[in-house]
Amino acid sequence: NAGVTQTPKFRVLKTGQSMTLLCAQDMNHEYMYWYRQDPGMGLRLIHYSVGEGTTAKGEVPDGYNVSRLKKQNFLLGLESAAPSQTSVYFCASSYVGGPNNEQFFGPGTRLTVL
Amino acid sequence: AQRVTQPEKLLSVFKGAPVELKCNYSYSGSPELFWYVQYSRQRLQLLLRHISRESIKGFTADLNKGETSFHLKKPFAQEEDSAMYYCALIRGSQGNLIFGKGTKLSVKP
Numbered sequence: 569n570a571g572v573t574q575t576p577k578f579r580v581l582k583t584g585q586s587m588t589l590l591c592a593q594d595m596n597h598e599y600m601y602w603y604r605q606d607p608g609m610g611l612r613l614i615h616y617s618v619g620e621g622t623t624a625k626g627e628v629p630d631g632y633n634v635s636r637l638k639k640q641n642f643l644l645g646l647e648s649a650a651p652s653q654t655s656v657y658f659c660a661s662s663y664v665g666g667p668n669n670e671q672f673f674g675p676g677t678r679l680t681v682l
Numbered sequence: 683a684q685r686v687t688q689p690e691k692l693l694s695v696f697k698g699a700p701v702e703l704k705c706n707y708s709y710s711g712s713p714e715l716f717w718y719v720q721y722s723r724q725r726l727q728l729l730l731r732h733i734s735r736e737s738i739k740g741f742t743a744d745l746n747k748g749e750t751s752f753h754l755k756k757p758f759a760q761e762e763d764s765a766m767y768y769c770a771l772i773r774g775s776q777g778n779l780i781f782g783k784g785t786k787l788s789v790k791p
Contacts, residue, residue, distance in 0.1 A: 572725075599776070599777065601778075603781075608691070608783060609783060610768060610781040610782055610783040610784050611726075611768065611779075611781040612781070613778055613779070613780075616776070616778060618776055624776075626778065627780075658726065660726075662777065664777065665774075665776040665777025665778075669772065669777035669779075670728045670731070671728070671779065672727075673725045673726040673727065674725065675725055676725075
């Protein structure tokens with residue numbers, strides 16, 4: 569099993585460009601998450617999904633959109649990239665929520681917006 | 683507001699010394715807390731969770747509700763413990779995690 573995979577690994581964008589980050593998991597998990605990690609800030613939740621066809625806002629959703637058309641995939645979109653969105657993006661998935669929740673993380677996508 | 687605070691950005695100890703990574707939280711209710719670890723060039727992964735009261739790789743963490751703390755401890759640090767450690771708190775029934783800013787542990791030979 570590959571676990572959680574993310575595509576692409578690296579990307580450089582110009583301000584105003586758009587792109588989509590793809591997260592895929594092969595563990596049949598219901599819950600999926602997108603985080604961003606910035607120096608000195610830890611991980612902050614952007615959006616999450618509790619099942620196919622559902623999405624919800626996290627802590628820092630502005631400037632991002634997501635879709636969960638298939639259970640195994642969770643897409644993160646940037647419609648008009650800004651330098652403030654330069655970050656490392658992590659996807660995660662979990663079987664359930666709550667206190668028994670263990671989130672499994674992808675390897676990350678390093679995005680630079682010039 | 684729900685919050686996780688890790689006061690130390692960097693903690694450096696010598697091999698064989700005890701280590702304590704501090705975590706304080708702010709939460710109205712019964713908190714569920716976790717420690718996640720990210721070794722160099724590896725993915726972020728769960729180290730231990732409060733609810734399991736387990737010891738993983740020699741690490742333990744005790745929830746102290748009076749001091750609102752969940753410090754991570756190990757009596758004898760090893761070089762392979764060098765990593766980034768994140769304390770996290772569950773928020774809500776959907777299991778969203780609030781992460782602290784992380785502490786980088788460096789174990790010197």
